[in-house]
Amino acid sequence: MVASFQQRLHDVNPDYETFESLHTLQVNLGNLCNLHCTHCHVNASRRGKEVMGRDVMDRIAVFLTRHPDLTLDITGGCPEMNPDFRYLVEQTKGLAPRRMLRSNLAIMAEQGFEWLPEFCRSNDLTVVGSLPCYLEENVDQQRGVGVYEKSIKVLKRLNSLGYGTQVELDLVYNPGGDFVPGSQQGLEAAYKTELSVSHGIIFNHLFTITNAPIGRFREHLEAAGTYSDYLRMLAGRFNPEAAGNIMCRTLISVDWQGKIYNCDFNQALGMPITTDDGSEITISELDDAGMNGKQIDLAQHCYCCTAGEGSSCTGALVP
Numbered sequence: 286m287v288a289s290f291q292q293r294l295h296d297v298n299p300d301y302e303t304f305e306s307l308h309t310l311q312v313n314l315g316n317l318c319n320l321h322c323t324h325c326h327v328n329a330s331r332r333g334k335e336v337m338g339r340d341v342m343d344r345i346a347v348f349l350t351r352h353p354d355l356t357l358d359i360t361g362g363c364p365e366m367n368p369d370f371r372y373l374v375e376q377t378k379g380l381a382p383r384r385m386l387r388s389n390l391a392i393m394a395e396q397g398f399e400w401l402p403e404f405c406r407s408n409d410l411t412v413v414g415s416l417p418c419y420l421e422e423n424v425d426q427q428r429g430v431g432v433y434e435k436s437i438k439v440l441k442r443l444n445s446l447g448y449g450t451q452v453e454l455d456l457v458y459n460p461g462g463d464f465v466p467g468s469q470q471g472l473e474a475a476y477k478t479e480l481s482v483s484h485g486i487i488f489n490h491l492f493t494i495t496n497a498p499i500g501r502f503r504e505h506l507e508a509a510g511t512y513s514d515y516l517r518m519l520a521g522r523f524n525p526e527a528a529g530n531i532m533c534r535t536l537i538s539v540d541w542q543g544k545i546y547n548c549d550f551n552q553a554l555g556m557p558i559t560t561d562d563g564s565e566i567t568i569s570e571l572d573d574a575g576m577n578g579k580q581i582d583l584a585q586h587c588y589c590c591t592a593g594e595g596s597s598c599t600g601a602l603v604p
Contacts, residue, residue, distance in 0.1 A: 287513075287520045291583040294591075297528045304547070304579045308535040310381075311358040311598065312337075312345055313549060314370065315541045318363040319392050322428045324417075324459050326500035327553045329362040337541040342373045344543055344568050349380035351572065357381040358536075358598065359410075360549065365392050365401055374408050383411060387457075387598075389428070390414040393442070394435040402439065406446045411453040413492070414440065417461060419479040427461050440486045449487040457600075458493045463506060463515040465522055465593040466493035469601040492600030495519075495589040497550045519588035527595025530602040533581050543567040545574075547581050549598070550589075556582050 294301050315336040318329035349355060357377055364370055365388065377384065386405060393401040405412055416436055418424050424433035440454075448454035456476060460466055473491035480486040496502050498515055506512040533547040537558075545566050546552040557565045558574070566574050595602025 287516050287585060287588075290520075290585050290587045290591075293520075293523055294528055294583065294587075297525045301528050301531065301534070302581055302583065303534070304576050304581055305534040306577055307352070307355065307537055309356040309358050309532075309537075309598075310345070310349065310352075311360060311536055311538045311549060312373070313538060313540055313552060314359065314361050314364040314367040314373070316362045317366045318361060318389070319366060319395060320363070320389055320428055320432065322389075322501070323505055324427065324496045324502045326497045326502060326550060327362060328500050333362055335362075335541045336367055337369070337373075339369050339372055341539075341541065341543040341568070342369060342376060345373070345539065346376045346380060348568055348571060349377055353380065353382075355381055356383040356385065358385045358387070360387040360598075363389055363392050365398060371404070374404070374410065378408060384409070385411045385413050387413045388415070389432075389436075390416065390439045391428070391432045391435040393439040402442045402446055405443075406448070406452060409452065411455065412443060412448060413455045413457060414443075414488075415457045415459070416440075416476075417457070417459040419476050419483075423461050427459070437484050437486070440480070440488070441484065444486060449489060453490075454488045455490045455492060456488050458491055460496055463496070463511055463518070465495055465519070466596070466601075469493040469594055470604075490600070492598070493594070493596065494598070494600065495592055495596035497553075497586050497589045499550060499586050500553050516585060516588065519592045522592035523588065524591055524593060524595055524603065527591045527593075527602040530595060530597070531587070531590050532597040532599075533590075536598070537571065537576070539568050543569065545571055550586055551582055551584075554584070554586070556584070558582065
């Protein structure tokens with residue numbers, strides 16, 4: 286029996302259960318993706334049918350116009366496969382001081398998407414590329430045969446355009462199984478050495494993100510009979526120092542229909558932010574939702590964000 290995450294958080298500090306202030310607007314363009322990764326929490330694939338349209342993108346642009354100090358975090362699925370990806374990037378140019386694109390990298394090497402590196406550079410997008418290991422065997426096992434080779438090709442192209450030097454290029458590490466990432470600082474050093482020596486690739490930061498026990502990864506755990514063990518392990522690694530920095534205190538996630546959530550994990554689980562009467566809130570109503578001080582929707586999967594060094598969309602939460 287795993288203790289309630291919400292109670293554990295409450296025992297550390299009741300304030301950690303509530304939303305503090307909005308710093309990051311994370312926009313999920315849908316579950317369409319060219320890959321079929323074993324750890325994917327949104328079950329994204331080429332068969333994805335949830336695709337954000339221009340009407341929701343327009344509402345996001347309007348919201349950013351009213352809040353010009355936010356970070357815009359663009360994710361998916363594979364966000365670049367959304368037919369209106371260009372439109373969103375162009376409509377939000379100049380509306381956020383920092384715009385991040387979460388890319389699986391391999392998409393930029395596929396036929397018909399070769400324009401992406403130059404497009405990202407010309408629009409000053411920070412690229413956050415998923416590379417769950419610096420070893421080819423591990424990446425291909427987790428993401429599919431040939432993905433590592435494509436990713437390396439794309440990283441070299443991004444470097445040639447000034448990424449890693451003039452424009453920020455970050456990488457993401459996800460564990461290849463049911464364990465918590467090691468030291469983010471140590472892994473970043475290892476990545477930088479291996480990628481530089483083997484491929485001449487440079488990047489700025491490495492983000493370590495713990496696999497959430499939901500979606501395709503939960504299916505994998507249940508098939509192996511290890512779901513309960515994984516949850517107990519996460520709870521056993523609960524770190525009070527990470528608790529106050531959980532991303533849901535400063536981030537709002539927007540889905541393909543414009544509904545809002547405390548994080549992308551809650552979005553995948555169908556746990557939207559609601560009003561007191563249970564009505565769902567959309568991006569158009571976010572300004573009037575009275576978010577500051579509002580209770581965060583918490584559940585057992587949240588243990589993945591406080592295990593070890595902690596985990597967020599920008600990596601570890603404690604040194």
